[in-house]
Amino acid sequence: MSEFDDLYQEVIMDHYRRPKGRADLSHIPDERAMENPTCGDTIKLEILHDEAGRISEVRHNGHGCAISTASASLMSEYTRGLTPEEARAAAERFIGALRGEGKLDELDSMGDLAALRGVAGLPVRVKCATLAWHALLRELGEKAS
Amino acid sequence: MGTIAMIANALVVPELPDVESNVASVRARFPILAREINGHPLAYLDNAATSQKPLEVIEAVDGFYRSRNANIHRSLHTLGEEATADWEGARAKVARFIGARRNEEVIFTRGTTESINLVASSWGEAFLKEGDVILLTMMEHHSNIVPWQLVAARRGASLVYIQLEADGSIDLEKVEASWNPRTRIVCATHMSNVLGTINDIRRLSEIAHAHGALLLADAAQSAPHMRLDVGALGCDFLAFSGHKLYAPMGIGVLWGREALLEAMPPYMGGGDMIRSVGLETSTYNDLPWKFEAGTPDVGGAVGLSAAIDFIGGLGWDYIGRREASLGRRALSVLGEVRGLSLHGTARDRGAVFSFSFADIHPHDIAQFLDREGLAVRAGHHCAQPLMRLLKVPATTRASLAFWNTEEEVERLGAALEAAKRFYL
Structure with a gap:
């Protein structure tokens, strides 16, 4: 498989075309958006919780490429039902794996997120794939404090 | 923005028969152009980011390190003399290349960014006063914005931006009409790295001088x-980079009027820029060495000198005709791609084409084009104020040089159509 086909797998393209968790977040001020300085892409997040304090949905909105949009969509899917601590650990595992700090194989235990492993070989695109997850860490961190 | 067809017509240039037959022999001078990317011949359409290097440049740098390498201005032995002659010879060549009156007006830097930082720090620190105005255009690269922001904050000066017309040009009459008497310097790109717009530096200089202000031209894209x-441009400072001019990365030029450079304090302290160093104070070397602290990139200057010779061998006439013809073809090819909108349709423009396309993100377009062997740039092009003005986070940019071919331009059009089918 070529680098390109490895990157733009069918599951990625599905999430890009029909992103899960995408919502109108115009009530959140633009200054709260997370920015990717290499391309100017932005993302806003809103985390909804159920009565037990678990995440019921991570909603997102912003400008991004197929990789960053699909990653936000996959994140929304993956984090549903997690506790904030579990979601934070997942974000750190995912970011670490793509950055080459953790084991790339760890992605295999993260369901459809494994489809993003092609990004690891492309340093410029790692920022696209991790933007939503950095935003998630920031939101979770601020919620906790 | 105006229609693409309109400017395509404005760029009509008669094609010389011998120009076409030269393309293959010119391309043969650039070994990297023979590369294959993802099973396709490389089509390098990212010349505004950096140019490729001809064999003449590669061999000159290689030759310097093989047989002449030594430190300059200090080593009293044969190699030291030869390296010093190379360095100063490159300076003389650059001076002739840009029509400088004296070699001393040519300062070697690491590139355009350092050249502009040098002026902003040295001239700005010495001559800007509280309330002074630095006039920029809305199409400047970050390297002609941020150094001015830094010095403006230190000196209590402010930045004012010349707004753009719908076609991406600036209206000189408006510049004149809205002139702020506190303006001390105008900092303008000669050619926009996003819009391709070529600014009339001569007229801008005349306006600046009529009001007692200076003009710095960023010639990174035009050079x-x-x-x-520099005489015809009428500017006071001119900055450009070697690496966009077919020379290595790491060498650049600042040209300035001698009287201005003389009056400016040193930018960096270190070896080579001093005459004598005491414990408390030092006296500084003459121009141009006052601004050249530390061991410089002599190999880079040797490469730059070779690149200038290479350009001389081709001739500006050849380069101009070839690029106008390619630019015309690019405008007609891009004009045929449905859903593509070009940013920058000024009549006076170079072969740089930034566009938005069918709501596909520039990253995705660039990645798809790379699969087809086409190298383009995607991003904000270090021009975020301009991106905000265009109301896009990023664009895709194809930028041409004389070695590109009509076939490569057509491959771009076809690959964009294929990208649309893939993503939408």
Whole structure:
């Protein structure tokens, strides 16, 4: 498989075309958006919780490429039902794996997120794939404090 | 923005028969152009980011390190003399290349960014006063914005931006009409790295001088594509990079009027820029060495010298005709791609084409084009104020040089159509 086909797998393209968790977040001020300085892409997040304090949905909105949009969509899917601590650990595992700090194989235990492993070989695109997850860490961190 | 067809017509240039037959022999001078990317011949359409290097440049740098390498201005032995001669010879060549009156007006830097930082720090620190105005255009690269922001904050000066017309040009009459008497310097790109717009530096200089202000021209994008003559441009400072001019990365030029450079304090302290160093104070070397602290990139200057010779061998006439013809073809090919909108349709423009396309993100377009062997740039092009003005986070940019071919331009059009089918 070529680098390109490895990157733009069918599951990625599905999430890009029909992103899960995408919502109108115009009530959140633009200054709260997370920015990717290499391309100017932005993302806003809103985390909804159920009565037990678990995440019921991570909603997102912003400008991004197929990789960053699909990653936000996959994140929304993956984090549903997690506790904030579990979601934070997942974000750190995912970011670490793509950055080459953790084991790339760890992605295999993260369901459809494994489809993003092609990004690891492309340093410029790692920022696209991790933007939503950095935003998630920031939101979770601020919620906790 | 105006229609693409309109400017395509404005760029009509008669094609010389011998120009076409030269393309293959010119391309043969650039070994990297023979590369294959993802099973396709490389089509390098990212010349505004950096140019490729001809064999003449590669061999000159290689030759310097093989047989002449030594430190300059200090080593009293044969190699030291030869390296010093190379360095100063490169300076003389650059001076002739841009029509400088004296070699001493040519300062070597690491590139355009350092050249502008040098002026902003040294001239700005010494001559800007509280309330003074630095006039920029809305199409500047970050390297001609941020150094001015830094010095403006230190000196209590403010930045004012010349707004753009719908076609991406600036209206000089408006510049004149809205002139702020506190303006001390105008900092303008000669050619926009996003819009391709070529600014009339001569007229801008005249306006600045009529009001007692200076003009700094950022020639990073124009230097590789047109003859520069500081006398004809009328500017006070001119900055450009070697690496966009077919020379290595790491060498650049600042040209300034001698009287201005003389009056400016040193930018960096270190070896080579001093006459004598005491414990408390030092006296500084003459121009141009006052601004050249530390061991410089002599190999880079040797490469730059070779690149200037290479340009001389081709001739500006050849480069100009070839790039106008390619630019015309690019405008007609891009004009045929449905859903593509070009940013920058000024009549006076170079072969740089930034566009938005069918709501596909520039990253995705660039990645798809790379699969087809086409190298383009995607991003904000270090021009975020301009991106905000265009109301896009990023664009895709194809930028041409004389070695590109009509076939490569057509491959771009076809690959964009294929990208649309893939993503939408």
